Amino acid sequence: MQRGPAAQGEPDPRAEAPGDPLSAARVALAVNGMGSFTWDLADGKLRYDRGSVAVMGFRPGEFDGRLETLGERMLPVELPAIEEQVERALRERSSFSLYFRVRHPNGALRWTHVQGHVICDRHGEPVRVIGIIRDASQELRAVDQTEELRRARSERRRQADIVGHVSDTLVPTLTLDDLAEALTTGRLLEQIGASSIIVGMVDEGRMRLIGANGIPAELLRDFHLSRLEQPLPLTEAARTREAVFITGRPDFVARYPALEPYVRELPQAAAAVYLPLIAQDTAIGAVGLTYEGRASFPQDERTVLRALGKVIAQSLQRALLYDQEHELAAGLQTAMLPGRLPDAPGLELAARYRPTRARGGIGGDWYDALLLADGLVGAVIGDVQGHDVTAAAIMGQLRIALRAYAAEGHPPTTVMARASVFLSELDTERFATCLLAVLDPSTGMTTFVRAGHPDPVLRRPDGSTTWLGVPGGLPLGLTSPEAMPVYPGYETTLEPGATLLLCTDGLMESRTEDIDTGRARLLDALRTGPGRPEELADHLLHAMAPYTGEEDDVALLALRRPLGRTAPAQRLEAVISPNDPEALRAARHALRTALKNWSLEALGDTAELLTCELVTNALLHTGGDTTLTAGPVQRGGGRALRLAVSDSSAASPRRRAATEQHTSGRGMLLVEELASAWGVEPRGNGKTVWCEVPLVVP
Structure with a gap:
């Protein structure tokens, strides 16, 4: 095993004597921001030359050759993919090529490229890996910019989609209820990336909540019909006509102390936006969206959210106008x-x-x-x-x-x-x-x-x-x-x-x-x-x-027609002809009998007198047949007798001022005096004169 610097991951300095081809190669690699390494699989040690150490951001003598130390310089999110590729190369006895980022001591991230080759013994088993490592920052800077541009475009596309989703959802709505239902569906919340929504409309100086999803029921109950002067996010947005952005639960409590009991369940990283809904330069409502797992609203997104408020405001105004028209139309229809x-x-x-x-x-x-x-x-x-x-x-x-x-x-x-x-x-x-x-x-x-x-x-x-x-x-x-x-x-x-x-x-x-x-x-x-x-x-x-x-x-x-036995009609009808002198007498007798059957015999004298007056008047002035109808009716909680005489003349009877010398003209005065009500109704080619006499119970 090597000793000295080599034991700390440094190459043997004796191997870098002047004129040594290996030394010359390493110098060339270092000049180009590259280095070489050897990974001994038996002891797991990595041996980096000076170029490799520099690429990885280690000071001379700092790298101890351990894989764990190397992993501390790499990004945790990228390690699983790197390990998977290296293990596959070892299994397949092949080479590998990796791009990953290294965080240097000054905090800078630099792209690095490693190319390695697996060396096997005579039995075909891997014993070491040799390779080169180089700084790829310049190479991938353009890639970074392209990726950033791609992400920006994707974000703009996502934001445009949010407005599109809301617009498409609101197009078919007509009424205020339709609008509230469409805005508060779980599907729409998922599409716009929010965790909750609340919608309110201004109604005579108050904020009337018309729809919500993901909002505690007690909050909706306690703040329904809040006055616009109250310090609440929805009312503030409508009152000031400016969007209200909140970046975390502490911000909620600091700005709106009344909401503290209701926002305790919110995550610490929960942002919200409250947008005024303005139509024809008038604040007609407000909408609030809550987001979990975020603490800021970039400027681009704020612009998109304000546009979203305009789309909702237009639909809300349309729904309000529709409801007003519908109410007016229904009132007109009902009145007719x-x-x-x-x-x-x-x-x-x-x-x-x-x-x-x-x-x-x-x-x-x-x-x-x-x-x-x-x-x-x-x-x-x-x-x-x-x-x-x-x-x-x-x-x-x-x-x-x-x-x-x-x-x-x-x-x-x-x-x-x-x-x-x-x-x-x-x-x-x-x-x-x-x-x-x-x-x-x-x-x-x-x-x-x-x-x-x-x-x-x-x-x-x-x-x-x-x-x-x-x-x-x-x-x-x-x-x-x-x-x-x-x-x-x-x-x-x-x-x-x-x-x-x-x-x-x-x-x-x-x-x-x-x-x-x-x-x-x-x-x-x-x-x-x-x-x-x-x-x-x-x-x-x-x-x-x-x-x-x-x-x-x-x-x-x-x-x-209700079930059960139908009672026979309590109704008398008699036709009186001017050519039949017995017809009127027979009608009076039939009326007396009917009154007894109807338990109205107390009205007999009055009813018979009124019948004679009405029938005689019709016979004298029309010259045709006259039809008498009579029957009990309910009036004012009591019973009454209704008498009606129909004839073929359209001329209505008139009250006349009769003197002592006149033998007629008192009939209608008598009817008016004895009856509680009387009148004349046109009946096709003729008329009907009717009157009602109440039964006074002693």
Whole structure:
């Protein structure tokens, strides 16, 4: 074994005598920043010449030949790859070539290149490794710069991708809820490299939190609706309109003491940024992002984050405008629909209107229900072409017109024909579909008239469902004002326990499926739905929404005849002809009998007097047959008797100031004095004069 300097990893100085070829070679290597080495595998010692020692940054005599000492100068992250390549060369009895970095005593990192060759004994076993080592800093400086440039480009690409990911995510959002849900998904957090996100919007001087992910629930609870003056990161960003950058948990506590209990769980190296959301020079909200494992924000990244805030602000403003428009449209639509459904004895009713999710959220769908003469109930469903304010305005006019025509007592077919002429005369170039059902709750007899609208759906008492094939005519408004279109009627009986559904096509139509699929799905939803119309209406909207995508507004009206024995109608009807002198006397006698059956005999004298006055007045001034109807009604928590006399004259009765010499003119004054209410209703080609007399219980 060598002694002296060689024992410390230095070559034998005697081997470097002048004129020695080996010495000359080593001098040449040293001049070129290179050196040679020998690694004896038996004792594991490395023997470096002076050139090798210099390349590795050791002072003369400092290197002890141990692999561990050499490893201390190398970067730990690179050692596993170096060891793997050397071991492979030993196994394969081959050579190896390595580039690695060495940290010199002054802290500088220098690239180094080692090329070694494995020497084997006569048995083929490795005994030593010889090679050269050189300084490769100059060679790899350009490589370093290229790598740095590559990393910079990669970082810029990553930052641009962050903005792109957020922008792509927010493009399809419409409402504020859509925006909050899209921003707080775990997938988006992963794409932008953040560990948590919180989103707030400015609402009347407060910060309303609208979405979060990775934020403690107690923090959201305690700081929801914080005033903008409070020292909090979100409120500060919105108040100052400047991004707030926080570089670690101590920074959190120092700047916002109120957050100390909530940030204890954060890692020490946790940075955050809070970006103001500014639209049209107004701070409308703020968004906060938290990052773990970092403590700074380079300038380039700060620029990208500010751009990210602008993208989110634009989407937030769009969502706010959409929600405002949608709220206004829904309010307008609701104002044009019935405030409440009538209380129809022997019938359960429920109606729903759901606006479309499309921009504007307004359409021409409507429903209506009204009480008609003789205890009948009218139900209407319709859809005006278009989804705009004009469609809603036409819908309001058409609904009122249909209601008026039905209340006048016209047959359902005439009501629909007149409504079509009315729409044509509006000169709007819009058409409408409509379905009218007139139902007698006491018998279940129902008459349908359809104008281009989807058929009604029936659920029988046994739970089976079917579409009723109602013959129909053209949609309303498609004929000239001079023509009276023909709409056929269709009659059927609604059994006790049966449910009738009238709806617009938005409940079942989808852009991705044919209409037959939607019709079949609606039958299934109706078959499995609850019995009561109120619960059934909600069930149908919920069950069908995932398939229709709420792309169209929806109106529906559900009517159900309750199960059980149906009480006979408490109603008297008598026709009195002017040519039959006994008709009025017979009507008075029938009224007396009916009042006794209805337990209203206390009203007998008053009812008989009012009946005579109304019938006589009609017979004297019309000359045609007169129809008397009577029946008990509920009024103000008590019972009353309703009397009605219908004739074929459109002329209304008038009160007159009768003197002692006049033999007539006191009839309506008498009606006004004895009845609690009276009135005149037009009925098609005639009118009905009615009055009500309350039963006063002693």
